[in-house]
Amino acid sequence: MAVAGMVLDKWGAVWSGLASLVFLWPMLQNHIPTGLRQWLTILADKLTTLFSPYLQITISEYGDHRFRRSDFFLAVEAYLSHACARRARRLKADLGRDAKNLQVSVDDHQEVTDDFRDAMLWWYPSNKPTRASVISFYPADDERRLYRLVFHRRHRDLVLDEYLPHVLAEGRAVTVRNRQRRLFTNNASNNWNPYRSGNGIWSHVPFEHPANFDTLAMDPDKKAAITDDLMAFKESKDYYVSVGKAWKRGYLLYGPPGTGKSTMIAAMANFLDYDVYDLELTAVKNNTELRKLYIETTGKSIIVIEDIDCSVDLTSKRKKASGDKKASSEGEDDNKPKLPTEEKDDGTKVTLSGLLNFIDGLWSACGGERIIIFTTNHKEKLDPALIRRGRMDVHIEMSYCRFEAFKVLAKNYLGVEKHELFGEIRQLLEETDVSPADVAENLMPMSKKKKKDPDACLAGLIEALNKAKEEAAAKAKEEAEAAAKAKEEEAEAKQKEAAEAKAKEAADAKEEDEGKANG
Numbered sequence: 001m002a003v004a005g006m007v008l009d010k011w012g013a014v015w016s017g018l019a020s021l022v023f024l025w026p027m028l029q030n031h032i033p034t035g036l037r038q039w040l041t042i043l044a045d046k047l048t049t050l051f052s053p054y055l056q057i058t059i060s061e062y063g064d065h066r067f068r069r070s071d072f073f074l075a076v077e078a079y080l081s082h083a084c085a086r087r088a089r090r091l092k093a094d095l096g097r098d099a100k101n102l103q104v105s106v107d108d109h110q111e112v113t114d115d116f117r118d119a120m121l122w123w124y125p126s127n128k129p130t131r132a133s134v135i136s137f138y139p140a141d142d143e144r145r146l147y148r149l150v151f152h153r154r155h156r157d158l159v160l161d162e163y164l165p166h167v168l169a170e171g172r173a174v175t176v177r178n179r180q181r182r183l184f185t186n187n188a189s190n191n192w193n194p195y196r197s198g199n200g201i202w203s204h205v206p207f208e209h210p211a212n213f214d215t216l217a218m219d220p221d222k223k224a225a226i227t228d229d230l231m232a233f234k235e236s237k238d239y240y241v242s243v244g245k246a247w248k249r250g251y252l253l254y255g256p257p258g259t260g261k262s263t264m265i266a267a268m269a270n271f272l273d274y275d276v277y278d279l280e281l282t283a284v285k286n287n288t289e290l291r292k293l294y295i296e297t298t299g300k301s302i303i304v305i306e307d308i309d310c311s312v313d314l315t316s317k318r319k320k321a322s323g324d325k326k327a328s329s330e331g332e333d334d335n336k337p338k339l340p341t342e343e344k345d346d347g348t349k350v351t352l353s354g355l356l357n358f359i360d361g362l363w364s365a366c367g368g369e370r371i372i373i374f375t376t377n378h379k380e381k382l383d384p385a386l387i388r389r390g391r392m393d394v395h396i397e398m399s400y401c402r403f404e405a406f407k408v409l410a411k412n413y414l415g416v417e418k419h420e421l422f423g424e425i426r427q428l429l430e431e432t433d434v435s436p437a438d439v440a441e442n443l444m445p446m447s448k449k450k451k452k453d454p455d456a457c458l459a460g461l462i463e464a465l466n467k468a469k470e471e472a473a474a475k476a477k478e479e480a481e482a483a484a485k486a487k488e489e490e491a492e493a494k495q496k497e498a499a500e501a502k503a504k505e506a507a508d509a510k511e512e513d514e515g516k517a518n519g
């Protein structure tokens with residue numbers, strides 16, 4: 001009994017000593033020399049690892065890419081705020097990068113528990129102060145943030161092989177869901193400065209275009225075919241891998257001005273939840289720059305070149321080359337290696353071959369999940385090689401407004417699905433070519449008088465359609481007259497030419513006869 005009492009006394013003394021040490025440690029720390037303090041910390045760590053059955057993984061903010069935040073860190077952050085934040089007792093809230101969405105995340109030093117296939121895991125977010133004596137070159141580098149993951153050593157394989165990949169995938173998915181989509185435009189290359197924000201290769205603003213497929217006026221069957229195609233593209237990563245193709249798709253939108261080409265691009269971006277890169281080709285100096293721009297785009301994006309026929313003189317050169325060779329462009333296309341020699345790329349401009357490489361060269365496979373869209377008012381002006389299937393996989397004609405498209409506009413703008421004037425409008429739309437932009441303008445009740453009056457708007461539209469019809473008829477008449485006149489003039493010229501030729505022939509014959517007589 002006495003022995004037991006002594007042992008208990010001894011342990012009691014040890015525990016109370018340890019408790020005092022823990023209590024006094026913060027005060028003592030300041031009096032212990034740095035070297036000894038570090039040694040004690042290492043010793044404590046070693047003792048912990050020796051006796052503790054728990055393992056720890058650290059994920060730090062800057063990882064090995066010292067200038068870029070680690071993707072894994074960002075994924076963990078997103079995962080924790082989404083999947084585990086509800087279990088944390090201290091959270092912090094802030095506005096997201098776009099200053100609109102409220103983002104809630106786990107507060108520093110707040111333990112968060114997670115369970116995965118019956119394994120218990122603990123996450124500890126914390127700050128690691130950098131040494132004050134070290135001069136730092138990194139942005140906001142005074143404190144590096146990190147996450148510590150603690151788990152029992154028997155779950156080691158589960159955590160490394162399954163849990164961490166799960167965190168990465170979930171975190172990325174959450175980031176994509178929460179992100180503010182952006183609209184990028186390329187800067188002129190003499191302003192490129194990767195170290196200054198806003199002066200990179202691409203500048204961006206939040207993408208906020210409200211267009212969607214429901215409000216887009218076009219034939220419903222055509223619309224359904226496009227959305228089906230987009231959906232199939234989005235979901236067919238494995239298919240593209242299996243057929244050995246880069247995961248991208250080209251769309252050519254063509255049609256007269258105001259038929260909704262740009263609106264369609266915005267609707268596609270909203271439908272797919274992609275970023276948009278609006279590439280201004282005239283600001284790109286040469287093919288090398290074009291390639292750089294491509295590499296700097298991210299996946300899940302739409303790359304747009306508007307009015308491709310006006311951006312760069314891509315056609316005349318190619319036509320000239322094909323004219324010289326007396327070969328059709330399509331024929332040439334099969335013979336691709338000849339392209340660069342046909343257009344001498346002197347490095348001072350974007351050439352057709354540069355653009356072809358941009359669309360389906362080796363670099364174009366980097367990153368994946370991209371849609372490339374060209375728009376033009378004049379499809380016939382484009383080189384067939386540029387828009388052949390495989391490069392521009394889908395050609396979509398945006399045409400003048402017909403009755404089906406009008407019905408969508410009437411519903412959007414006036415909330416009307418049936419009206420007695422619809423019959424007349426249908427007739428007029430069949431006979432007249434007007435763009436949806438013109439129809440929409442007439443349906444927009446801007447004046448107070450028209451505000452709540454679909455009748456007035458539709459009557460105004462009928463008036464505008466009649467006017468357009470008359471103008472078109474007058475123009476057609478004028479053109480027909482001009483054509484008839486030209487034909488007449490041509491016939492007259494031909495007649496004159498024939499008469500002159502005949503007279504010359506007669507004169508020559510006479511001259512010959514006279515010559516013979518004299519001879």
Ligand SMILES: Nc1ncnc2c1ncn2[C@@H]1O[C@H](COP(=O)(O)OP(=O)(O)OP(=O)(O)O)[C@@H](O)[C@H]1O
Pocket residue numbers: 215216217218255256257258259260261262263264377398435436437438440
């Ligand atoms: N099919 C459409 N459905 C709904 N609105 C349309 C449609 N077409 C045009 N509009 C309206 O007309 C305006 C102009 O359309 P948009 O800019 O998309 O035409 P575009 O084909 O790109 O013309 P451009 O060839 O001149 O660039 C848009 O703001 C939109 O409101």
Ligand SMILES: [Mg+2]
Pocket residue numbers: 261262263306375
């Ligand atoms: Mg446009």
